[in-house]
Amino acid sequence: xxxxxxxxxxxxxxxxxxxxxxxxxxxxxxxxxxxxxxxxxxxxxxxxxxxxxxxxxxxxxxxxxxxxxxxxxxxxxxxxxxxxxxxxxxxxxxxxxxxxxxxxxxxxxxxxxxxxxxxxxxxxxxxxxxxxxxxxxxxxxxxxxxxxxxxxxxxx
Amino acid sequence: xxxxxxxxxxxxxxxxxxxxxxxxxxxxxxxxxxxxxxxxxxxxxxxxxxxxxxxxxxxxxxxxxxxxxxxxxxxxxxxxxxxxxxxxxxxxxxxxxxxxxxxxxxxxxxxxxxxxxxxxxxxxxxxxxxxxxxxxxxxxxxxxxxxxxxxxxxxxxxxxxxxxxxxxxxxxxxxxxxxx
Numbered sequence: 282x283x284x285x286x287x288x289x290x291x292x293x294x295x296x297x298x299x300x301x302x303x304x305x306x307x308x309x310x311x312x313x314x315x316x317x318x319x320x321x322x323x324x325x326x327x328x329x330x331x332x333x334x335x336x337x338x339x340x341x342x343x344x345x346x347x348x349x350x351x352x353x354x355x356x357x358x359x360x361x362x363x364x365x366x367x368x369x370x371x372x373x374x375x376x377x378x379x380x381x382x383x384x385x386x387x388x389x390x391x392x393x394x395x396x397x398x399x400x401x402x403x404x405x406x407x408x409x410x411x412x413x414x415x416x417x418x419x420x421x422x423x424x425x426x427x428x429x430x431x432x433x434x435x436x437x
Numbered sequence: 438x439x440x441x442x443x444x445x446x447x448x449x450x451x452x453x454x455x456x457x458x459x460x461x462x463x464x465x466x467x468x469x470x471x472x473x474x475x476x477x478x479x480x481x482x483x484x485x486x487x488x489x490x491x492x493x494x495x496x497x498x499x500x501x502x503x504x505x506x507x508x509x510x511x512x513x514x515x516x517x518x519x520x521x522x523x524x525x526x527x528x529x530x531x532x533x534x535x536x537x538x539x540x541x542x543x544x545x546x547x548x549x550x551x552x553x554x555x556x557x558x559x560x561x562x563x564x565x566x567x568x569x570x571x572x573x574x575x576x577x578x579x580x581x582x583x584x585x586x587x588x589x590x591x592x593x594x595x596x597x598x599x600x601x602x603x604x605x606x607x608x609x610x611x612x613x614x615x616x617x
Contacts, residue, residue: 315444316464341462349480350487357462364460365452374459386505391490391498395479397465397472399445405458415482417467417475422486423494427501 282379282434284331284338285371292436293370294332297380300340304328311337313360318342324355329376338363338370341377343384351420352385354378354396372433378410379433382426392426395419442466499532500576507577511584516592522585523557529569529577544568561586 283292300308308318308328314337318326321342328337342355359373378394386392395418398406403419406412410429412419421429445463452460465472490498503525510520530540537555541548546565553559566579566586593600 315448339460346476349476349483351479351483354462356464357460359460365456371459374461378462383505383509386498386501387509389498389502391487391494392501393483396462397467397475399463399466401449402454402458402463405454409455409458416478417465417471418479420479423498430505 282376283436284329284373284376287368287371295329295338295376296332297327297329297376300326300328304337308337308340311360313337313362314340314358315361316356316358318356318358321356327377327380329373329380336360339373339377341381343381345388347388350388350390351393351395352381352388352390354381354394372436375410375429375433378421379429382421382429383434385422385426386430391422393420393422394426395421496533497576500529500573503528503532504577504581507581507585511581511588516588520585521557521589522561522582523555525582525585526555529573533572540572544572560590 282295282297284295285291286293305319305322308314318340325343325345327341327343329339329341330337337360339357339359341357344353344355346353357374357377362368363370363373381394382392385394396406396412397417398419403414406419407414410421411425412421413425414420445466448457448461467475507520507525510517530536533540535543537551538548541551544551544565545568550559554561554565561582563579563583566582569582570577570579
């Protein structure tokens with residue numbers, strides 16, 4: 282997968298990996314992250330970094346719900362440097378969402394992922410990532426899930 | 438208002454809604470009861486969707502499962518004896534609901550040859566990898582079958598001393614001999 286370096290317009294290789302024991306102290310001290318990620322330790326927390334570099338650009342906390350055949354996204358946070366108008370790298374959250382879709386196919390969940398959005402953001406998630414809406418949840422499955430993978434993980 | 442909602446309100450002052458969805462999925466903020474209800478409703482919806490899935494959707498989903506499992510495996514640094522071409526081909530046949538004879542016919546391979554590949558007595562050729570790619574409607578690229586096979590071959594090269602010794606015995610002339 283590749284992230285867009287906005288200033289140069291170039292795409293740089295990135296990797297997503299499970300957060301390891303030694304990462305937690307770094308995350309706790311990292312001022313680029315504002316949520317208390319230690320509370321997510323019992324879930325599947327993954328980090329995205331540039332290949333061969335250590336800086337964590339973003340994090341995702343995933344809850345596996347096998348009896349409902351779905352992955353629930355509890356939390357995504359992109360580091361401060363990569364948010365808003367001044368962001369250095371683009372597509373960080375998109376890659377983390379697409380990675381979750383990939384996992385949901387691997388686990389035989391038909392690519393089904395869900396999240397519960399803030400009300401004000403519902404339409405933006407739908408238009409940006411193609412989410413469908415049911416009750417309080419937004420969800421992706423099958424083609425919509427694959428589209429996200431193609432867009433963010435298979436972009437060269 | 439909880440700590441997490443305070444942070445959300447603070448971030449809303451800094452970023453537009455579009456910028457927020459490009460950087461965050463926020464904690465859900467529901468009460469335990471509300472969350473349980475939302476999950477129950479979604480599960481009912483999900484069950485209905487699962488029941489309504491067409492055979493084509495099941496094949497599509499099954500093929501993508503194989504694709505992403507193989508991709509994750511070939512990109513990983515570990516070797517797993519069970520994650521081999523033969524097992525994934527058996528899984529492929531299960532997903533597309535074809536037996537050996539039917540698959541052999543679909544991809545124009547002699548049934549004996551397919552049987553040899555499935556029994557690990559013959560390696561997958563590039564031609565068959567291309568045909569499997571076509572057979573899956575391009576959902577599983579040939580390169581993944583190829584990399585999966587390469588991983589098996591690499592493991593064999595590292596571990597099969599018997600075959601190495603056997604083949605080396607057939608060498609008639611050694612062009613360079615290490616003095617030490």
